[in-house]
Amino acid sequence: MRAIVLKEIGAPENLVLIDIPTPAITENEVLVQVKAIGINPVDAFVRRTKEALDWVYQYKGTEEHIILGWDVAGVVVETGSAVTRFKKGDEVFGNFKFVGQANAYAEYVAAPEAEMVLKPANVSFEEAAGATMAALTAWVSIMDHGQLKKGDKVIIHGASGGVGHYAVQFSKHFGAYVIGVSAASGREFVLGLGADEFIDYETQRFEEIITDADLVHDTVWSDDERHIERSLKALKPGGTLLSLIVYPDPEFIERAKAEKDVTVLRVNVRHPEESYLRDMQAIAALLASGAIKTHISSIFPLEEMAKAHALIQTKNTVGKIIVKP
Ligand SMILES: NC(=O)c1ccc[n+]([C@@H]2O[C@H](COP(=O)([O-])OP(=O)(O)OC[C@H]3O[C@@H](n4cnc5c(N)ncnc54)[C@H](OP(=O)(O)O)[C@@H]3O)[C@@H](O)[C@H]2O)c1
Known part of the structure; x- marks a missing residue:
């Protein structure tokens, strides 16, 4: 072969x-x-x-x-x-x-x-x-770790990318209010996925626009300042920060809890067998129904x-x- x-x-x-x-x-x-x-x-x-x-x-x-x-x-x-x-x-x-x-x-x-x-x-x-690693990662982040509920306000970073474009669609399908973040070139695509608002990270600072999110799905690595610090600011008390790139240190996790009652979770696509099949079958069903694409x-x-x-x-x-x- x-x-x-x-x-x-x-x-x-x-x-x-x-x-x-x-x-x-x-x-x-x-x-x-x-x-x-x-x-x-x-x-x-x-x-x-x-x-x-x-x-x-x-x-x-x-x-x-x-x-x-x-x-x-x-x-x-x-x-x-x-x-x-x-x-x-x-x-x-x-x-x-x-x-x-x-x-x-x-x-x-x-x-x-x-x-x-x-x-x-x-x-x-x-x-x-x-709809494999990217969709599964979005599902594990938003649905498994984030426990998304109808009416939640959700920020999706990298909304135009592989993981992000599924995360926007899952969040919308399950009734969230979705803010998609990417470069300006992705605006029409992200809004077309169903996002309610779009933020252009090149000209806008999302944490100055949104300060009451229930969930932030953070897929961004930055050398100049910790992107997860900014995501923390965008969350309301009781919210959840889902970190897909950075492994948040214990000090950051404890501070987020103590100062803002925010739960910080590291998301990994690595899957124990039982939840893998359950999650992939849920994704297959959403693809089949046309709810996600x-x-x-x-x-x-x-x-x-x-x-x-x-x-x-x-x-x-x-x-x-x-x-x-
Ligand atoms: N933890 C895990 O298990 C896991 C699993 C899968 C993926 N990941 C990681 O998650 C990240 C995303 O994966 P992917 O497959 O979606 O990658 P991708 O298809 O390359 O998409 C990345 C997206 O991020 C956007 N982006 C870049 N800089 C940004 C910023 N400052 N703010 C907001 N959005 C920004 C890009 O949009 P523009 O073109 O508009 O800049 C692009 O659409 C990757 O780093 C990947 O390695 C982690």
Whole structure:
């Protein structure tokens, strides 16, 4: 089969197409013929960062090939002897073996049955491949950690991006008042997703406009000042700060509680099995009903993986980038 391997840590061009054997499956896995691959910022981070490769990819140093990627949609072509939920021909999608070696940049993947869900028939492989890590992260943040309620006022940073565009849609669907934050170029897109208000981070300071949010979904890293300090100011007493990038230190967490009664939570997409399936099935149902949609800004063929990486690492992605074997 064709697969994209990382020759060595570094630039997008280090991702090269080669032929390797189709993977063997274990008794609890399914062999999936991949129809679409979702690309995430972490893919580019792992590609260029030794520590991330060691931790996120669980690199041992003895691998014949490094194959990145964790998000796929495709067709089951073989099932392991203990598999009960799927049969040949089923269309599935999922974010799998994260953290670890999922080897998703390939024509076929060996995926644990427990980490795949059925793709709704009316949702394309491309849309499903997008609604994996990014959608799951948005769900875990807003719904699991944030416990969003109807009428909540929610600030979504990075509202035009992969995670953010799902976070806006989940929040709206469940009855929140949504403020989306991105650069001005994202205004029409974010409002089109259903956001009630838009804030342009290049010319406006969100914490001077909103000071009574129930939830802030913070996906922003900044070197000059801690973005989570600003997000804290935008929350009302009793609110919740959801931090997807920064690991807030205990002193910050205690101060937020003591001074403002704000709960600070670090959000990770990493999933225990039972909540993973529950959350992914909820996402599949929302996709099937049309309540949420994956917006795809670019589709590349497998051999152009380097272009997909060059684009995702700009950090200015609108919706999702998809690669097709
Ligand atoms: N903790 C976890 O488990 C987890 C899981 C998934 C992702 N993440 C992280 O979450 C972040 C977002 O992921 P993603 O997939 O959505 O990335 P993405 O598709 O690249 O989107 C990033 C978005 O952030 C916006 N943005 C940049 N600077 C901003 C600022 N100062 N204020 C508000 N918005 C800003 C960009 O909009 P403009 O183009 O308008 O600037 C872009 O739409 C990434 O850093 C990713 O690594 C964490």
